[in-house]
Amino acid sequence: MIFVLLTILLPLALALMTLVMGMTLELSHFSRLRKQPVPLLMGLLMQWLLLPLLAWGIIMVLALPPLIAAALILISAAPGGATSNLFSFLADGDSALSVSLTAFVGLLAPFWMPFSVMVQLSWLGVPADTFALPLTQTIAQLVLICIVPVVIGMLIRHRFRHWVTRYQPRLKQLSGALFMLVLASLITHNLPQLPSLFSQAAGAMLLLCILALAGGYWGAKLARCSASSCRSLAFEVGIQNGAVAILVAYTQLGSDELAMMALLYGIMMNLPALALLAYFKTNSANAQATREC
Numbered sequence: 001m002i003f004v005l006l007t008i009l010l011p012l013a014l015a016l017m018t019l020v021m022g023m024t025l026e027l028s029h030f031s032r033l034r035k036q037p038v039p040l041l042m043g044l045l046m047q048w049l050l051l052p053l054l055a056w057g058i059i060m061v062l063a064l065p066p067l068i069a070a071a072l073i074l075i076s077a078a079p080g081g082a083t084s085n086l087f088s089f090l091a092d093g094d095s096a097l098s099v100s101l102t103a104f105v106g107l108l109a110p111f112w113m114p115f116s117v118m119v120q121l122s123w124l125g126v127p128a129d130t131f132a133l134p135l136t137q138t139i140a141q142l143v144l145i146c147i148v149p150v151v152i153g154m155l156i157r158h159r160f161r162h163w164v165t166r167y168q169p170r171l172k173q174l175s176g177a178l179f180m181l182v183l184a185s186l187i188t189h190n191l192p193q194l195p196s197l198f199s200q201a202a203g204a205m206l207l208l209c210i211l212a213l214a215g216g217y218w219g220a221k222l223a224r225c226s227a228s229s230c231r232s233l234a235f236e237v238g239i240q241n242g243a244v245a246i247l248v249a250y251t252q253l254g255s256d257e258l259a260m261m262a263l264l265y266g267i268m269m270n271l272p273a274l275a276l277l278a279y280f281k282t283n284s285a286n287a288q289a290t291r292e293c
Contacts, residue, residue, distance in 0.1 A: 016175045022153020039229045046237045051076040071261030077116040079109035081241035091280040093232035110142035205265040213238030242266030
């Protein structure tokens with residue numbers, strides 16, 4: 001059952017979600033980012049540099065064992081998830097920036113993530129065969145999940161624009177429901193193997209997400225991005241695609257334990273993300289009330 005979930009249903013659910021996300025994109029989204037490059041560059045910089053730095057800071061300060069450290073490295077190298085787009089939308093962020101950055105980072109993930117994970121895992125000082133990542137196979141798998149569906153989705157939108165406009169909300173709900181069903185099945189099937197929510201692993205995952213959310217927001221602030229872009233970049237940096245990390249951990253690194261750690265992150269990340277969303281909504285409501293007065 002677990003083999004079918006992780007090797008067939010999870011990749012299909014990820015590909016479907018990426019396909020539907022591709023249906024929301026046009027070339028104009030990427031040209032817009034080229035004309036306003038600061039938010040995009042900040043997003044990439046924080047995804048590729050800030051996240052690994054935060055992960056290693058937690059690893060060293062907490063003196064984490066190799067397994068938990070490897071999980072943090074894997075999570076920090078994963079691309080942003082579609083969940084970040086939802087949080088950005090609910091927080092009145094820059095949705096176009098959020099979706100475009102998620103897609104852009106996802107398109108680069110097949111080439112960035114394997115090398116980043118391979119190099120950082122070598123720094124842990126564990127035997128080379130403990131976490132051996134086959135580069136070519138990992139790149140090929142991520143290309144099929146992160147790039148091909150986006151391109152197909154954009155082509156479908158270009159060719160059948162009216163159909164996509166009409167049915168896109170339903171397709172988004174369908175893909176989201178399928179993904180949540182697969183995720184719920186993974187949690188239910190592996191509940192006995194999941195680390196405790198009060199374990200060192202859960203604390204490390206929670207701390208990474210909190211620091212990444214804060215770093216994304218204040219990094220964008222320091223770059224003088226707009227308020228909506230700051231809110232979007234907070235979630236883009238703070239919420240990673242745990243499903244991709246699960247897939248790489250299980251199918252490429254061959255580690256059930258790492259896959260469970262990534263699954264734990266997928267659960268824990270929602271707690272600080274929801275708290276930050278509530279903070280943004282409260283601030284917006286207070287600002288609106290002040291203007292009305």
